[in-house]
Amino acid sequence: EIYYNDTEAKKYAGNSRIIEIQTAMSERAIELLNLPNHPCYILDIGCGSGLSGEVLSDQGHTWVGVDISASMLGVAVSREVEGDLFNHDMGQGLFFRAGTFDAAISISAVQWLCNQDQAHHNVQRRLRKFFQSLYKCLVRGGKAVIQFYPENGQQMEMISSAAMISGFSGGFVVDYPNSTKAKKYFLCLCAGSAEMNYTVPAAKGLDEK
């Protein structure tokens, strides 16, 4: 299924409000990755028109983006983003060999895995495929920060438990939890053993309404 056709993709990619929000969330997600102090190789899942990728490029990183929408990738190409782009459905499992990436980000994409008109077990199978393949393609100790808009607590639980079953440790960082508008969910994950003692970073805006 393609979620953005050419017309929708153009509209979406040209909306300055969306661009601003997506860029800010990308910057926050990259901050939460807490990357080592050298240029990294990073995967962007659901890269869309390449907004997060541009933030990564600006910070000196090299990235690869995957997206299910060929139209969105077309927009990314027309914007001359610097990452390599692949047309792919993350629910089929990522196609990278083990230990490829230093880190991964995903902005407003993973909820698609739950939103489809598919049987419950199929959604769970796709989530599992996605997280298992993500775990595998990260270096040991590599981080993944996944921002998405959960529909409800059950969906949060379903997504995070698929991640934990796949070997990740971590949990949610909720920025501006008291604000209906600014509230953002980031699932912060570490592809490492429990001995690595990964603790999720602190949330922002805890006192703000």
Added chain:
Amino acid sequence: FFFFFFFSMRLLSANTIVCIVKGCTDNFPLQIVPTVVEQEETECNPEFITHIMHRVDYPALKRMSEDIGIHGLPDELPADLENNEQLIQLLHTALLDTHVQQGELACNKCGRKYPIAQGIPNMLLTENEV
């Protein structure tokens, strides 16, 4: 849509891809069958090249490079790569400045071909391949 294609699949990402068709294992590397390849010169970041060379499968890189006409990579990487400016530049050219615009990635194990059109490989599987 009308696009100019400046960037597309580079050899670095080609070096990371495996075939994910159900039941197909031990299939790395896929073979690049290029029809259009372009070179785009970018600034070399030696720090990134020495970092990423720990991950790159070097024999696969050498073979892919030769498949698309980039020669001169040594048979083996020297242990002190960080001191070899010339080789780092050559690796940069192979990994990051070489773009496959059209062609396909072919799995030598199961025969699956992943087409590359307008610089973007199509990795979508059909239902019975998952």
